[in-house]
Amino acid sequence: MSETHIEIGDIHWLMDILQNIDVGLVVLDRDYNIHVWNGFMESHSAISPQKAKGQNLFKLFEEIPEAWFRQKSEPVFQLKTRTFTIWEQRPYLFRFKNSRPITGRTAFMFQNTSIIPLESLDRQVNHICVIIYDVTDIAVSRADVKNANKTLTEIQSKDPLTGLWNRAGWEPQLIQQFNECQAAGNECSLVTFDLDNFRAYNGHFGHQQGDQVLSNIGKLLEKAVGLRLSARLGGEVFGLLLPGQNGEQATATAEKLRRAVLLLNSGNDTPNIPKITASFGVASLAKDTHSAHEWLQSADKALYHAKESGRNQTTLYQHRPS
Numbered sequence: 242m243s244e245t246h247i248e249i250g251d252i253h254w255l256m257d258i259l260q261n262i263d264v265g266l267v268v269l270d271r272d273y274n275i276h277v278w279n280g281f282m283e284s285h286s287a288i289s290p291q292k293a294k295g296q297n298l299f300k301l302f303e304e305i306p307e308a309w310f311r312q313k314s315e316p317v318f319q320l321k322t323r324t325f326t327i328w329e330q331r332p333y334l335f336r337f338k339n340s341r342p343i344t345g346r347t348a349f350m351f352q353n354t355s356i357i358p359l360e361s362l363d364r365q366v367n368h369i370c371v372i373i374y375d376v377t378d379i380a381v382s383r384a385d386v387k388n389a390n391k392t393l394t395e396i397q398s399k400d401p402l403t404g405l406w407n408r409a410g411w412e413p414q415l416i417q418q419f420n421e422c423q424a425a426g427n428e429c430s431l432v433t434f435d436l437d438n439f440r441a442y443n444g445h446f447g448h449q450q451g452d453q454v455l456s457n458i459g460k461l462l463e464k465a466v467g468l469r470l471s472a473r474l475g476g477e478v479f480g481l482l483l484p485g486q487n488g489e490q491a492t493a494t495a496e497k498l499r500r501a502v503l504l505l506n507s508g509n510d511t512p513n514i515p516k517i518t519a520s521f522g523v524a525s526l527a528k529d530t531h532s533a534h535e536w537l538q539s540a541d542k543a544l545y546h547a548k549e550s551g552r553n554q555t556t557l558y559q560h561r562p563s
């Protein structure tokens with residue numbers, strides 16, 4: 242076999258590899274006209290090499306932002322260095338349909354690209370090669386992990402029965418309100434409330450109906466102050482923040498809620514049967530309230546007082562005169 246014969250064989254193999262390799266290969270000249278368009282590009286774009294060759298890249302693919310792509314390619318021509326684009330910055334260079342069977346949930350193919358200089362015999366770079374990698378699997382699984390983390394955070398911070406924050410989810414809101422209102426000198430009040438004799442209610446009506454009551458309380462709170470500011474702090478204990486309300490106004494809001502809780506008994510007028518009622522503690526934010534924790538403790542003390550005074554009532558925490 243002569244040397245020339247082997248070289249021709251090599252080129253033949255190289256052409257085969259170029260055609261069949263599972264990455265996109267595109268050679269462009271300085272005017273961004275296409276010189277090479279391999280099998281990967283043909284099968285994903287449905288444009289044959291015959292049709293692609295000689296065409297201007299930006300005319301053939303109008304979705305490619307010209308200024309951005311030129312900025313990525315010019316250093317390759319001028320400095321003979323490689324440059325890259327990654328899917329996190331721009332999901333794709335060519336808008337190809339996603340053809341992956343497992344990660345088929347995304348409509349398009351995520352791509353990373355490398356742009357490499359092609360030197361001619363006189364060492365000039367008049368052509369560049371754009372290599373396109375399909376990274377859809379990586380991008381989709383990264384998005385799956387992100388979504389799973391989001392769901393996990395939600396599970397950890399939300400109460401599934403009422404849809405309200407749980408204590409862990411609510412604490413950051415409480416701390417934020419505390420910090421913001423203290424810094425700005427704005428009024429804000431905190432209310433905690435606890436269903437009365439709920440053990441007896443559960444004992445009489447069953448746990449499932451007890452759950453329904455808790456869920457209805459959640460709806461009342463969502464309607465009254467919204468999901469962001471209210472929480473189920475524990476079994477039958479709830480909390481809500483009332484920005485802009487001083488102690489007196491917050492007491493009026495708590496009383497309104499207390500009456501709304503009473504309305505959950507409609508249809509249950511029989512004497513000696515447990516009724517749904519709740520006791521409320523209100524604490525306005527005072528200048529000498531040192532922490533969100535102390536604020537919550539003040540509301541809890543007021544709630545304890547309401548319980549001790551006979552339940553189904555509201556107590557406003559009395560700050561020491563300054």
Ligand SMILES: Nc1nc2c(ncn2[C@@H]2O[C@H](COP(=O)(O)OP(=O)(O)OP(=O)(O)O)[C@@H](O)[C@H]2O)c(=O)[nH]1
Binds near residue numbers: 438552
């Ligand atoms: N149905 C239901 N009941 C719950 C849930 N979480 C806590 N409870 C019930 O709430 C009741 C709380 O009982 P206690 O702490 O004795 O309080 P109480 O009976 O409400 O009495 P006071 O608070 O003193 O008025 C218990 O019977 C718990 O089982 C829940 O998710 N669903």
